Amino acid sequence: MTIEREPDGNAMNAEALLEARGIRKSFGALKVLKGVDLTLARGEVVALIGPSGSGKSTLIRCLNMMEIPTAGTIHFHGKTIGREFRDAGDCTGIGTLRRHVGMVFQHFNLFPHKTVLENVTEGPIVVCGTPRAEAVAHALDLLSQVGLSQKRDAYPNHLSGGQKQRVAIARAMAMRPEVLLLDEVTSALDPELVGEVLAVIRRLVDDGITMAIVTHEMAFAADVADRVLFLDEGTIVAEGPPDETIRNPSNERLKAFVSRFNH
Amino acid sequence: MYKWNFDVLWQYWDLFLYGLWLTVVYTAGSIAFGVVIGLITCGARLSGWKSLSFIARLYQEIFRCTPLLVQLLWFYYAFPLLVGVSIDNRVAAMLTLSLYVGAFYAEIFRGGILSIDRGQREAAAAIGMSPMQSMTRIVMPQALKRMLPSFINQSVIQFKNTSLVSVISVADLAYMAAVVNGQTYRPLESYTVMALLYIAVLFPLTQIADLIERRLRVSD
Secondary structure (H helix, E strand, O other): OOOOOOOOOOHHHOOEEEEEEEEEEEEOOEEEEEEEEEEEEOOOEEEEEOOOOOOHHHHHHHHOOOOOOOEEEEEEOOEEEOOOOOOEOOEEOHHHHHHHEEEEOOOOOOOOOOOHHHHHHHHHHHHHOOOHHHHHHHHHHHHHHOOOHHHOOOOHHHOOHHHHHHHHHHHHHOOOOOEEEEEOOOOOOOHHHHHHHHHHHHHHHHOOOEEEEEOOOHHHHHHHOOEEEEEEOOEEEEEEOOHHHHHOOOOHHHHHHHHOOOO | OOOOOOHHHHHHHHHHHHHHHHHHHHHHHHHHHHHHHHHHHHHHHHOOOHHHHHHHHHHHHHHHOOOHHHHHHHHHHHHHHHHOOOOOHHHHHHHHHHHHHHHHHHHHHHHHHHOOOHHHHHHHHHOOOOHHHHHHHHHHHHHHHHHHHHHHHHHHHHHHHHHHHHHHOOOOHHHHHHHHHHHHOOHHHHHHHHHHHHHHHHHHHHHHHHHHHHHHHHHO
């Protein structure tokens, strides 16, 4: 099976690689997202910041349909994402979306019954049908990029948190994603391990990978993001480049939020 | 003091052997059918389809909460009256044993699958796996490892539970021990031999199970 890397996008939306329109999401009576729009252009890095419970994680999880929005639509290359796993009619399937949009989780979620190398090759081999030799070669390259070549045969439970997260990033990159979604990837790490993971992400930013990042690392967000979205109580309250948001916020709520990180 | 005499039992070795053979057959058969029944029941319970889940639950509770002895008697004597066809005692025995162990297996399977962190399914989904791929490649291998001790345990109990089929005249090891006792008037020896034969089969099996478990633990 070969994977179409460049599906025909709508010419009108050539800029927008991944787009969320009017996203609402409720869990029972709890309204987590109250109508949010988000556009990711190719090569763009967007940071989502906001207090706990603001809906930023839910929003990023809607972008690869890990959460199915209560209302609103997700578009990839201008095509609407359907509710089915496979492509159906004009709609791109959820499975297709996820093959092109990678995700890294707060709690790593590595496969504990597989070695580091197997974790990274699993997607390409099983989902994309990549020949094993090719998948292994790519995985070893990725593992060396995240500095973990020597751990290829180790099991995840024998790794530190920082190492686990770097493997998780390699696993996501093994799918050669067009977009990478990072959901609080340093929040579960011991403080001294945060740096090594941020260094890996910074290299991906330098490589021009399109990214959405949910993070509490304000300095890092200000440093790597092209655009910052501030969410509060399920809506986007402020949006703009880091200079107008994190560094010099004008919005009162954003100002209060950011000031908590400056000390 | 009681004087043990095993010598008189030797001439009945073929009865013990045949009984042991039937015990093994009923255990292996009911475990095989039980796994199938357990998987179907577990699937029904986890299907999210309420009526299906309810029926599966009802079956489980009936078979888990009534004595196996009663189930055997019921299937052999009462069930044929209700449906109007007589059932061979061997069929009734195999059917009851399978339904009994299947109800327990279903719970072991369900517990194993539910014990796997939701993040595992999400990680599988995030690299584009279908729900089926996620289940067979990510969830099941981990769940199997966790299920193994309970599964072995239940199967060991099942091996011993088959002794109850003797009440509906299936000539298993317990039945044969009773026959030998009737012939020799040596109950202590007859039932001691029966117990030793159970140990002879089960002890090596539990040791092998331990070994497998240790092998599976390499990734921990």
